[in-house]
Amino acid sequence: MSFDQSYFYSLVKDILTTPSPSGYTYHVIEKIAQYSSELGLSHHKTNKGNLIIEFPGIHPNQTLALAAHVDTLGLMVRSINHDGTLNLTSIGGNQMMTLQGEYCQIHTRNNTTYTGTILSTTPSAHVYKECTQTGQTIDELMVRIDEKAESKDDVINLGIQNGDFISIDPKTVITKSGFIKSRHIDDKVSVSIILTVFKYLKDNNLKPRHTIKLIISTYEEVGHGASYIPNDVSRLLVVDMGCVGKDLSCTEYDVSICAKDSSGPYDYNMVSELLTLSKKHQINHAIDIYPFYGSDASAALRAGHDIKAALIGPGVHASHGVERTHIEGCLNTMKLIFAYLTEIQF
Known part of the structure; x- marks a missing residue:
């Protein structure tokens, strides 16, 4: 066979x-x-x-x-922050600690897709003392959008709104040794x-x-x-x-x-x-x-x-x-x- x-x-x-x-x-x-x-x-x-x-x-x-x-599994826009980042809600049982640093896509209701990165709410070791302790829960994660969006109005003008779906980059790789690794x-x-x-x-x-x-x-x-x-x-x-x-x-x-x-x-x-x-x-x-x-x-x-x-x-x-x-x-x-x-x- x-x-x-x-x-x-x-x-x-x-x-x-x-x-x-x-x-x-x-x-x-x-x-x-x-x-x-x-x-x-x-x-x-x-x-x-x-x-x-x-x-x-x-x-x-x-x-x-x-x-x-x-x-x-995936995410959804829960709300938009004043600095243009996105608060999240989880779709399914995500392991939150694995999401930090992952690339993602935001899918709007008008069929436009934007890219972004999932980060903790304290993402910089040079800025936040608590950087290494943050990012274990959905409330401690956010999405940074790859657009010039520095305010809530900027994000809304892109067509992004609460309830938009967010997909996580699967990072699919098939190795020569026969492993399939991916989300x-x-x-x-x-x-x-x-x-x-x-x-x-x-x-x-x-x-x-x-x-x-x-x-x-x-x-x-x-x-x-x-x-x-x-x-x-x-x-x-x-x-x-x-x-x-x-x-x-x-x-x-x-x-x-x-x-x-x-x-x-x-x-x-x-x-x-x-x-x-x-x-x-x-x-x-x-x-x-x-x-x-x-x-x-x-x-x-x-x-x-x-x-x-x-x-x-x-x-x-x-x-x-x-x-x-x-x-x-x-x-x-x-x-x-x-x-x-x-x-x-x-």
Whole structure:
């Protein structure tokens, strides 16, 4: 089995570098819709802005849903200061200590984009005695805009206002040794993984056993991404980042299978099936419990959907900061998804 790594890397670079904090995902959704059209797959958008891509299966009367989210952490303009800097509010669970010094973009309501830098409110060691103690909370961070804006009126005249979205520069790099390091690997790498599996199926004239509905969700980072699931879905396999660190088994080279997260245990039978397939195909894997984690499956189950759900994904280090994974973990995730789509009967 040989997945198209060039295609995968191309997707990763394009999707990771397209700004899409939760609530500002229109541009990236259009790109993914175009990618699905290029694969010959039909798709439609929900009222909420999620994208649902359909891949017909051998048994069209049975439907398995996949889900991955394309929204990311981000910021929003809370207010404008008298000196032309911006106060912030967080979108999702940012690690504030990692944001100091990061470049960003401010996206205005009139479709103008400005660049800036996220700094502490006491950014100079030559000016502020408390410089090294500041910047651990959202109230101690600000954005310095790369324009001649030295007052609140100057900023307003640029078209920037309260409620404008701010995206954080992902700093995406793919190394010769196979590491993908970037912000927002959670969960844009998973979107790229699934589309690469779909391309493999198409290139080899293969079909999944069941009709697949891929839900690309747009509000996962704020808790309600895949709260809507099509009525014909009985199983949901979420592909999201696997956790690395502390007492967890997963590494960046594995596909992680989640047995339980903060919302509770995942479906016993589905988790067992995923473990069986991993062992059968000698896929490097780990089974873990994610202590501070919720997923699109959590959102769907809390919304009252009568479904079985499971969660897998490549191991990702330093989540919600400057993240990193490896091509081996991504390929192992592809292998497990392919096996699940083509072998499992229900």
